[in-house]
Structures are given as structure tokens and as C-alpha cells.
């Protein structure tokens with residue numbers, strides 16, 4: 001078990017990673033009146049009780065609401081439903097919301113917590129690799145609206161995060177590896193040693209070995225914290241986390257929000273493949289060639305796509321709409337486009353790229 005303190009901007013809170021950790025949660029909740037504790041939980045855990053999910057049986061001791069996981073729930077309708085329940089249950093400003101689920105339940109609950117009565121306390125209990133590695137860390141909250149991802153949102157850090165690694169046991173392979181992709185991406189941009197370790201431990205990860213998962217998730221949380229703690233509202237350091245995202249998002253925009261053809265982590269996998277190609281085109285040396293080859297090797301080892309033909313669809317876009325989506329990206333600035341590229345494994349940079357030919361060649365690489 002790992003217990004440590006996270007610091008983001010002026011906020012400090014404990015993060016606990018391990019197994020059998022919910023006694024610590026119960027102790028933490030003694031700071032709150034029981035009638036003021038409200039749990040928002042992924043409905044998966046109501047419908048699927050097994051040896052591991054049984055550890056969540058404490059839910060039934062508190063006021064709670066179950067909501068389906070999946071992007072269809074990250075909506076203004078779900079937001080209104082939760083607010084109504086909080087009012088019905090008389091949760092007051094000194095209460096606390098506990099979010100149990102993947103990134104969808106986490107982002108929705110955190111947005112509710114940041115706005116209900118101008119903001120109440122929150123605990124995250126992330127249950128997917130995406131939520132443990134990425135979405136529960138960094139304070140971003142949000143719901144999708146008008147077909148736009150996180151169009152409505154805020155920043156709101158939790159009071160504590162509890163990650164029980166055994167909950168990952170029931171996650172399907174696609175969601176599992178989709179989240180792992182975020183960790184791989186961070187190793188490409190900031191930690192060569194960890195990247196090389198990822199190349200070695202793929203079989204242990206596939207077995208969901210608890211020690212290996214603890215090591216990966218602990219490293220990921222520390223790495224994400226390092227990127228966000230001094231740059232809470234996304235200025236420079238935090239942008240490095242967008243490696244592969246800008247390209248991936250152009251592809252995600254093509255497929256749309258509510259579909260099973262492309263998961264977010266799969267889009268990132270295609271995105272880091274494109275970014276490795278563009279990086280090699282720009283630097284054209286042994287280091288950049290190594291980045292290109294090893295990126296291909298690692299995504300293959302982790303069941304992630306490095307080209308369109310490995311997706312769960314025969315619907316393959318042409319390059320033109322992808323470039324258009326890319327240039328419309330919200331992170332565009334007036335002098336051109338900021339992209340994150342890598343000079344070598346573990347060494348990312350922000351670069352302005354205005355040569356469309358290089359971008360086209362990058363996309364061609366994944367056909």
C-alpha cells in the first residue's frame with residue numbers, strides 16, 4: 001500500500017493506493033456527519049457483486065445514487081438528476097460527495113461537487129485505469145454538451161483519493177489498456193527508464209499482477225502530479241500531457257462522441273504514433289528513429305492500435321477531414337499551432353508547426 005500527500009496549487013490531500021484500503025476511508029469519513037455523506041456510484045457495482053466488488057458494500061450504509069458508466073451519462077441531464085437527489089436528501093454545504101467509478105462518474109460527480117451550493121467536498125474512488133492514472137488527478141471536472149467534450153466544467157480537487165487495485169480485475173480489456181495508454185504516453189514524454197520498464201512488464205500487466213499495477217499507478221499519479229501541481233490551469237508544463245492528444249482528438253472528432261469504434265486511449269495510441277512519426281521527420285537522427293520504432297513496439301505489446309486497420313471498425317476516414325479537425329483544435333493560437341513532439345524518448349518539447357505537409361505525413365503513417 002502507498003499513502004502519500006498530493007499538492008496541487010493551494011490544495012493538499014492524501015492519496016491511498018493498494019488493496020483493503022476502505023478502512024482508511026471509513027476513518028476519513030468520521031470528519032463528516034453520516035447524514036451528509038452522499039455516494040454517486042457506477043451502476044456496474046450494483047449489478048455485478050463479486051469477490052472484489054464486495055469490498056464496496058459500505059455504499060449501502062450511506063445515502064447513494066447509482067448511475068450507468070459510459071459517456072451517455074456525462075450529460076446535463078445526469079447533472080440535474082444528481083442535484084435533485086442531493087436536495088431531496090438534504091445534503092448541506094458541509095457534506096461530502098464520494099464518486100465511485102470510472103472517468104465518467106468521476107468527472108460528473110466532481111462537477112456536481114464544484115457547483116452544488118457553490119462547492120462541497122469530494123472524495124474520488126476511481127475504478128478504471130483511466131480514472132486511476134488520469135482523470136481523478138488534476139482537478140478537471142466536466143460534462144459533455146452540444147456534442148462537445150467537457151464543454152461545461154470547472155477545476156475542483158478532491159479531499160482524498162482511494163484507489164483499490166483489485167477493482168480493476170473486472171474491467172474489460174479494451175477499457176483496461178485504454179487507460180494504460182495514458183501511462184505509456186507519460187513515460188514517452190518524461191521518463192525513459194519507465195518507458196523501457198513498460199516494454200519489459202507487458203505480461204505482468206496483462207495478468208493484472210497487483211504489485212505491477214501498484215507500481216504503474218503510483219508512478220503515473222506522481223508523474224501527473226508533477227505536471228499539474230505547478231501549472232494548475234494548463235499553461236506550459238501541463239501541455240506536455242497533451243502529447244498525442246491533439247492528433248488523437250482530430251480522429252475522435254471524426255468518429256463522434258457516442259460510439260464503440262474508438263476509445264479515448266485508442267485515439268491517444270494513434271496520436272502518439274503520429275507524434276513519433278512527426279518527431280522523427282523533424283529531427284531525423286538515431287534518437288528520433290528509436291522513438292519511432294519503440295513507440296510502435298510498445299503500443300503493439302499493450303494491445304493498442306498503431307494504425308486504422310487495428311480499430312474496431314471498417315470506417316476509415318480520409319486525411320482531409322482529420323487535418324481540418326486538427327487545425328480547428330481548441331488549443332490553436334494565432335501564430336500557428338502548438339504541438340508536443342519528442343526529441344527522444346523521455347524528452348518532450350512544445351513546438352509551433354505550421355507546415356501542413358509534415359502533419360499530412362504524420363497522419364499517412366497510420367494508414
Ligand SMILES: NC(=O)c1ccc[n+]([C@@H]2O[C@H](COP(=O)([O-])OP(=O)(O)OC[C@H]3O[C@@H](n4cnc5c(N)ncnc54)[C@H](O)[C@@H]3O)[C@@H](O)[C@H]2O)c1
Nearest residue numbers: 044069070102103104105127128130134135140167170171
Ligand atoms: N478529468 C480529467 O482530467 C480526465 C482525464 C481523462 C479522461 N477523462 C474523462 O474520463 C472519461 C472516460 O473514463 P473511463 O474510460 O473510466 O470511462 P467510464 O467511466 O465510462 O468507464 C468505462 C466502462 O467501465 C465500466 N466500469 C467502471 N469501473 C469498472 C470496473 N472496475 N470493472 C468493470 N467495469 C467497470 C463503466 O461502467 C463503463 O462502462 C471520459 O469522459 C473522459 O473525458 C477526464
